[in-house]
Amino acid sequence: MLFRTALRSVAPRALPRVQPTRSFLTSLPRRSDHQEPLLQGPGGKTGEVPTDFDQATGLERFELLHKLKGEEAFSLEPLEVPRLGTLSDPIMVFSLDNERIVGCTGFPVDSHDTILFPVGKDKPVRCPECGCAYKVDFQGVEHDDHHH
The missing domain is CATH 2.60.260.40 (q5lls5 like domains)
Incomplete structure (x- = not known):
């Protein structure tokens, strides 16, 4: 019994604590990010039902913003083909x-x-x-x- 008490007091000092020497991240953090702003709405406010404009993102928001300006976001007109395209002049x-x-x-x-x-x-x-x-x-x- 005396032997076990002695081991308990010595054991924590005998094992060194291992500290991690490097981060386990495999990718580098981005320091500068020069991107176009996200097409994201402000989101819904607390206690209100959000509108399409509030929660639209991406291409849907792009299209909504153009419709507010009175413009078409995408060309929906058919392609004019005034001649038969050839391999040398398509x-x-x-x-x-x-x-x-x-x-x-x-x-x-x-x-x-x-x-x-x-x-x-x-x-x-x-x-x-x-x-x-x-x-x-x-x-x-x-x-x-x-x-x-």
Whole structure:
């Protein structure tokens, strides 16, 4: 019994305490963040039912802000195709992304059902029905890496 009492008093001093020498974080903290402001509403107030404007975020808020100005946020007009696009002179399609989905109705317009297909900025793509060629006219930021 005397031996156990002696061990209890010595044991805590015999084992050194281990202090962590490094952080377990695997990513560096961001010190400067130069981003566009978030499209975020003020949120709902306590005791009130929030409106769409109060809680809309992202593209929905972007569209609401444009409607308040009396403008359309997105171009909903059909693409004018005054000629048959060729591989050497394709119909250019405005886009803020590297790729866009095009709906071709043929040349002359409405000569076949709408066919949807992806078009990129690198090379023209032909419609499988009428052969009209389309290519993206890229107007966005070249290395915009915050998309999926």
